[in-house]
Amino acid sequence: MKLRYSPTSPFARKVRLVAIETGLDGGLALERANPWAADTDLPKDNPLCKVPALVTDGGEALYDSPVICAYLDSLHQGRPLIPAAGAERWRQLRLEALADGILDAAVAVRVETAMRPEDKRWPHWVERQQTAIARGLDALDEDCADWGDAFLIGQIAVVAALGYLDFRTIVDWRGSRPALAAWFERLAARPSVAATVPTE
Numbered sequence: 114m115k116l117r118y119s120p121t122s123p124f125a126r127k128v129r130l131v132a133i134e135t136g137l138d139g140g141l142a143l144e145r146a147n148p149w150a151a152d153t154d155l156p157k158d159n160p161l162c163k164v165p166a167l168v169t170d171g172g173e174a175l176y177d178s179p180v181i182c183a184y185l186d187s188l189h190q191g192r193p194l195i196p197a198a199g200a201e202r203w204r205q206l207r208l209e210a211l212a213d214g215i216l217d218a219a220v221a222v223r224v225e226t227a228m229r230p231e232d233k234r235w236p237h238w239v240e241r242q243q244t245a246i247a248r249g250l251d252a253l254d255e256d257c258a259d260w261g262d263a264f265l266i267g268q269i270a271v272v273a274a275l276g277y278l279d280f281r282t283i284v285d286w287r288g289s290r291p292a293l294a295a296w297f298e299r300l301a302a303r304p305s306v307a308a309t310v311p312t313e
């Protein structure tokens with residue numbers, strides 16, 4: 114299998130975390146791709162021209178990150194990272210959606226503030242995304258007391274989201290969210306988390 118990724122992409126980090134946590138990382142070749150490069154051939158594997166994209170051993174391309182994570186989770190014999198049924202399944206999938214939504218907003222802020230020409234920026238749009246991020250973080254701070262030691266698809270997505278907020282200094286989120294900050298701090302030494310810290 115081949116994962117087309119970028120080391121800065123939080124969505125690709127989510128997939129890499131899943132690969133390590135499921136023990137599938139040894140069979141996963143990592144290939145860097147830059148979706149913003151004019152000459153990239155990424156659209157042959159993802160017509161949306163986004164990372165991550167996975168090319169299976171059968172040569173089929175899969176995207177986006179929730180689909181790739183679900184595919185990887187179907188390939189191993191250990192405890193599923195996406196619970197098969199029951200309330201915990203829907204809690205985990207909702208948590209993944211919340212973390213991914215925070216990331217969508219964070220990437221939008223990044224594009225608006227770091228990439229869009231200054232005279233074309235729209236401050237109201239950035240404020241709207243920042244409000245969504247803040248509300249999402251408040252929900253995570255409330256929720257994390259119930260997580261215990263779980264490190265399933267939802268918590269994996271949260272690690273990718275918080276790591277990206279720090280990496281791109283999108284928001285100083287720890288101050289009013291001590292429970293979430295402590296949870297994230299505890300996870301920093303976990304091998305999969307340490308091995309996937311974003312880099313340029």
Ligand SMILES: N[C@@H](CCC(=O)N[C@@H](CS)C(=O)NCC(=O)O)C(=O)O
Nearest residue numbers: 122123124148163164165177178179
């Ligand atoms: N919903 C997608 C989001 C992927 C995404 O936004 N990737 C960004 C990098 S973090 C990208 O490739 N952006 C390029 C673009 O938007 O053209 C997923 O979960 O995989």
